Amino acid sequence: MLMEVKTLFDKIWDNHVVHQIENGPNVLYIDKHFIHEVTSPQAFAGLKERGIGVYRPEQTVATADHNVPTQDQHLPIKDALSRHQVDTLIKNCDEFGVELYGLGHPYQGIVHVIGPELGITQPGMTIVCGDSHTSTHGAFGNIAFGIGTSEVEQVLATQCVLQRKPKTMKIQIDGVLNKGVVSKDIILYVISKLSTSGGTGYFIEFCGSAIEGLSMEARMTICNMSIEMGARGGLIAPDDTTFNYIKDREFAPKGELWERKLAYWKTLKSDKGASFDKEIHFKAEDIEPMITYGTNPGMGIGVSETIPAVNGQSDVTLKKALEYMDLTGGSQLLGKKVDYVFIGSCTNSRIEDLRMVADLVKGKKKAEHVNAMIIPGSKQVEKQAVTEGIDKVLAEAGFELRQPGCSACLGMNEDKVPKGKYCVSTSNRNFEGRQGPGARTMLASPLTAAASAITGHVTDVREMLN
Amino acid sequence: MEKFKTLKSTCIPLPLQDIDTDQIIPARFLKATTREGFGDNLFRDWRYKENDHLNPDFILNQPGITGDVLVAGENFGCGSSREHAAWALFDFGFKVVISSFFADIFKNNALNNGLLPVQVSNEFLNLLFEKIQADPSTEVNVSLEDQEISIAGTDFKESFEINPYKKYCLVQGYDDIDFLISKKEEIKEFEDNRLEVAR
Numbered sequence: 001m002l003m004e005v006k007t008l009f010d011k012i013w014d015n016h017v018v019h020q021i022e023n024g025p026n027v028l029y030i031d032k033h034f035i036h037e038v039t040s041p042q043a044f045a046g047l048k049e050r051g052i053g054v055y056r057p058e059q060t061v062a063t064a065d066h067n068v069p070t071q072d073q074h075l076p077i078k079d080a081l082s083r084h085q086v087d088t089l090i091k092n093c094d095e096f097g098v099e100l101y102g103l104g105h106p107y108q109g110i111v112h113v114i115g116p117e118l119g120i121t122q123p124g125m126t127i128v129c130g131d132s133h134t135s136t137h138g139a140f141g142n143i144a145f146g147i148g149t150s151e152v153e154q155v156l157a158t159q160c161v162l163q164r165k166p167k168t169m170k171i172q173i174d175g176v177l178n179k180g181v182v183s184k185d186i187i188l189y190v191i192s193k194l195s196t197s198g199g200t201g202y203f204i205e206f207c208g209s210a211i212e213g214l215s216m217e218a219r220m221t222i223c224n225m226s227i228e229m230g231a232r233g234g235l236i237a238p239d240d241t242t243f244n245y246i247k248d249r250e251f252a253p254k255g256e257l258w259e260r261k262l263a264y265w266k267t268l269k270s271d272k273g274a275s276f277d278k279e280i281h282f283k284a285e286d287i288e289p290m291i292t293y294g295t296n297p298g299m300g301i302g303v304s305e306t307i308p309a310v311n312g313q314s315d316v317t318l319k320k321a322l323e324y325m326d327l328t329g330g331s332q333l334l335g336k337k338v339d340y341v342f343i344g345s346c347t348n349s350r351i352e353d354l355r356m357v358a359d360l361v362k363g364k365k366k367a368e369h370v371n372a373m374i375i376p377g378s379k380q381v382e383k384q385a386v387t388e389g390i391d392k393v394l395a396e397a398g399f400e401l402r403q404p405g406c407s408a409c410l411g412m413n414e415d416k417v418p419k420g421k422y423c424v425s426t427s428n429r430n431f432e433g434r435q436g437p438g439a440r441t442m443l444a445s446p447l448t449a450a451a452s453a454i455t456g457h458v459t460d461v462r463e464m465l466n
Numbered sequence: 467m468e469k470f471k472t473l474k475s476t477c478i479p480l481p482l483q484d485i486d487t488d489q490i491i492p493a494r495f496l497k498a499t500t501r502e503g504f505g506d507n508l509f510r511d512w513r514y515k516e517n518d519h520l521n522p523d524f525i526l527n528q529p530g531i532t533g534d535v536l537v538a539g540e541n542f543g544c545g546s547s548r549e550h551a552a553w554a555l556f557d558f559g560f561k562v563v564i565s566s567f568f569a570d571i572f573k574n575n576a577l578n579n580g581l582l583p584v585q586v587s588n589e590f591l592n593l594l595f596e597k598i599q600a601d602p603s604t605e606v607n608v609s610l611e612d613q614e615i616s617i618a619g620t621d622f623k624e625s626f627e628i629n630p631y632k633k634y635c636l637v638q639g640y641d642d643i644d645f646l647i648s649k650k651e652e653i654k655e656f657e658d659n660r661l662e663v664a665r
Contacts, residue, residue: 024629045499066496124664130547147574150578150642197484197544200569296486296544412493412496429545433492437516
C-alpha cells in the first residue's frame with residue numbers, strides 16, 4: 001500500500017482537526033494557549049457575558065509583557081491605564097483558574113521567550129496567542145500562529161479555533177553563513193526578497209543546511225519574523241538541537257514519557273517528495289549583514305548597499321516611507337548617525353543574543369551620544385546574564401540593562417524613541433511610529449545594533465570582527 | 467454581531483500600500499479593557515499632528531469626504547494581530563473595507579466583527595480610486611448576498627470571494643463561538659481519542 005506523502009505542516013495540522021465545516025474553516029484543536037494583558041481582557045469579558053468558564057485552564061499560560069514598565073517592576077505601575085490592564089489580567093487568571101507568571105514571578109517575561117525556555121513549547125503541538133509573533137514557537141517543529149481577541153475567546157471557551165488551512169511554502173537556505181551574519185540577517189534578507197506580503201496565505205517550512213546549523217535561539221528569530229512577510233507562521237523540523245534544548249527544562253516531559261515523546265518527535269518531518277504550494281531557495285553565502293531603510297520589514301538592504309530610488313510618481317508607498325525616515329534613495333545607510341540602540345523584543349532578547357552583544361562590546365564603550373538600552377526577554381534571561389557577568393560587561397560599555405518586557409519594540413510603555421530620532425533596533429517592525437510617534441527605526445541584528453552603538457553610526461559589523 | 471446584507475455608500479480613499487495595524491491603531495492606545503471607543507484613535511498619528519491638532523491634509527479630516535466604506539491600497543492590515551484595528555474601524559463607522567489584498571489575521575478579525583473585507587482586482591481598485599478622486603460623491607453598492615460590488619451609476623462591477631461559512635455568519639449575525647460551543651461533544655471525543663505522545 002502506498003503511504004500518503006505529507007509535509008510536516010500537513011501532518012501536524014491534520015492531527016488537530018476536530019471537525020471540517022463543508023466549504024468552511026476547520027475546527028482546529030489547540031494544545032497550548034498563551035495569553036497576555038493586552039489582547040485577553042475583552043475575551044474574558046465575553047466569557048463572563050456568556051456565563052461560561054475557561055474550558056482547559058491547564059492548557060493556558062499567562063504572563064504580563066506588552067504593557068509593563070522595564071524599571072522598578074517591584075513598585076505599583078505608575079500609568080493608571082496600564083496598571084488597570086495588568087490588574088485585570090491578574091483578576092481574570094485568578095477567577096478562571098489560569099496560571100499567571102506576572103510581574104515579580106521568576107518565570108515572567110515576553111510570552112514568546114518564556115514558552116520555549118520553560119519547556120512548554122514542544123514539537124508537534126498547536127500553539128496560539130493573541131500576538132502575531134506567536135510564529136516564534138514554530139522553531140520547535142509545531143504549528144504556532146497569532147490570533148485576534150475573538151479567537152482568543154474561542155480558544156478559552158472551547159480549546160479550539162476556527163481556521164482555514166493555509167497553503168504551504170518551503171524556504172530552503174543552504175550553505176555557510178558569512179562572518180558577521182546571523183539568523184536575523186537571514187530572515188531580513190528573505191523578507192526583503194519576498195516583500196511584506198509575499199508569504200500571506202502560507203505557512204512556511206524553513207529548511208536547508210544553513211537552518212540546520214542554527215541554535216534554537218537563532219531558529220526562533222527566523223520563525224518569529226515569518227509574520228513580517230505575511231505568513232501566519234513558520235516552522236523548522238525538530239532535530240537533536242531541538243531535543244537537547246528542551247530536555248530537562250521545567251515543563252519538559254521527564255523519564256519514560258520523555259523517551260516516548262522523543263520517539264514521536266523524531267517522526268516529525270516532511271516526507272521525502274512531499275509537495276509544497278511554493279518552494280524558494282536561497283544561498284547563505286549571498287547574505288550580508290542586513291538593515292532596513294523604510295517603514296516595513298520588507299524594506300531592507302545589505303548594510304553595504306544603497307537605498308532604492310523612488311521610481312516615478314507611482315511609487316507613493318516608498319516615497320512616503322523615505323520622507324518619514326528622512327532618507328534619500330540612492331544613498332547609503334552606512335555611516336548614518338544613530339541616536340538610539342534597542343536590543344530586545346521577542347525577536348532578539350534571549351541569552352544567546354545578550355552573549356553575542358557582550359562578546360562584541362567587551363572592553364569597548366558606546367558612543368557618547370547614543371542611548372543604548374538592552375531589555376532581557378525574561379526574568380530567567382536576566383538571571384542568567386547576571387550569572388555569566390554579562391550585566392557587568394554591558395554596564396562597563398555604557399549599555400543600560402533593564403527588566404523584562406516588550407518595551408520599545410512597540411512603544412506601549414514609557415520606553416519610546418523620540419520623534420525624528422534614529423534607532424537601530426533588534427525588534428521586528430519598523431512601521432511608522434512603532435517605537436513612538438515619529439520614531440525612525442532601522443531593523444538589524446544584535447551584532448549590527450551593538451556595533452552601531454559603539455561607533456555611533458550605522459556600522460558594518462564585519463569591520464569590527466577583523 | 468451586527469448582520470450585514472447590502473450597503474450603498476460613498477467612500478474614503480487611502481491609496482497607500484501595506485497599511486499596517488500600527489497605523490490603524492497605535493499600540494499606546496491599546497490599554498483599554500473593553501471593545502468600545504477605539505474609533506477616537508483610528509489612524510491617530512495620521513489624523514493628528516503633534517499637540518493633538520487635526521492634520522488638515524489627512525483624508526478623514528477633509529471637508530465633504532464621508533462614507534461607510536474605506537478604500538485602501540494592497541496588503542491592508544499587515545503587522546500585529548491586534549483586533550483593536552478592526553474594532554477601531556468599525557467604531558469609527560466603517561462597515562466595509564475594499565482593497566486588492568488583505569493581511570490574513572486582519573481579515574479574520576474584521577469578519578469576526580461584522581466589518582466586511584471586500585477583495586477586488588488591482589484594476590477595479592485603481593478605477594475606484596480614479597472615480598473617487600474625480601468625484602468624491604461616487605458611491606459603491608456592496609451586496610454580500612450576491613457577492614458583488616459595483617460603482618453606482620456605472621457599469622463597473624466585480625464579484626468578490628467570501629467563504630460560504632463566513633458569509634452565512636455575517637448575514638445571520640452569528641458568531642464563531644456559538645458554533646464552537648455547539649461542537650463541545652465532538653471536541654471532548656477528540657480529546658479522549660488522542661495519543662498521549664501527541665499531546
